Amino acid sequence: MSSHVARKMDSGFAAWLRRDLLLAYRRRGEVASPVIFFIMVSTLIPLGLTPEAAELEKVAAGMIWVMALLATLLSMDALFASDYQDGSLEQMLITPQLLPLPILGKITAHWLTTGLPLTLISPVLGLMMSLPNAGYLPLVCSLALGTACLSLVGAVGAALTVSLRKGGLLLSLLVMPLYMPVIIFGTATVSYAVDGLNWLPPLAILGAMFAASVALCPLAAAGALRVTASN
């Protein structure tokens, strides 16, 4: 059997990233729903609260961050669910490669299809919520880092609840405490900037959280999947 030369093996990261992006492209409507939710709710806030710029600018950063968090949370339980049902998750578990790499590929695809669009659309929503000018750059920076943290941490919750039929609520309860520091420092970044303070320290803490999540969350998700998916 060794007459053929074996192809160079993929680490699994690129293959799963490519596949999940392709899948997301095929299910554009479904994938876009967190972003549409994000836009809709943010549009409703000035109508429901007050259209006055002076009032709105106080809550703008916090509201945008809360919406971004909820939008990410909405899309989180689909991360492993369909793979679990059709057997591809089982195939992922038995590949010889290190399991965290394919998982990181899936998380990256998730961020590219939810976190990144949320980040890119946020200045428009900032405009709608009359965010002061100084807040735009910090908003985009903090959302870019923060949503990546949310995807990574959410993946651990999704892995833990994958074998439960109605894991959505449990998933929210599990990851919500871990999401709190992200939203605290995310909104702090923007409000520091609006108040004319140096906004880099809270952003640096977000960066540290991101670095820790990249290193730890795929490992935790891999461990969780080994336990939950084998039942």
Next chain:
Amino acid sequence: MSQAPLLSVENLAFERDDSCLFSEVNFSVDPGDVLQIEGANGSGKTTLLRILTGSLQPSAGNISYLGQTLSACRYDYLSDMLYIGHQPAVKLNLSAEENLRWMVATSAQSNYVSVKDALTQVGLAGYTDLPCYALSAGQHRRVALARLLISEARLWYLDEPFTSIDKQGVAFLQSCLQQHVAKGGAVILSTHQDLSLTGLRRYKLVPDVEAIA
């Protein structure tokens, strides 16, 4: 020096929720063997195959690959193994070709049979660009089985591979297994079909009597 068997299983037992599914499972597989696992529904055929792939832990017993325990040679073992489970792992939103392409990209060893050729051989020529939700259950299974043509793994674990395939498909799959075995591979499969393969052995899973009583 006598060579260690490709795969050997000793005193394997599996318990779930405090009841014993099977125990004292012993067999060994050498290159050229086809082992058909038989047993009534619910007797643990799928569970046994999943234990062999390493995704489930047995409650007792040893599995060794070329004389080494699985934990000692996990990477080599998993690289030399191909498992096609009950669910064919076919994504409905992707086309047959895209499905096969990622399956091959994530599996360890593959030869130079191209994805297109493999799909043609399993009888899916002309369907390769359609999304898989437009294909039938039998065609989904064929997409998954096309992996067999590309794989270089020596150990094949097939869980009910003949489900929902038509007669020509069954004949094709049998010839495919025969070729694999002739090249020095080994197959462990669970099926209720009567197979006509040389080198075929049967292993009957007997439910644990004590557990039932």
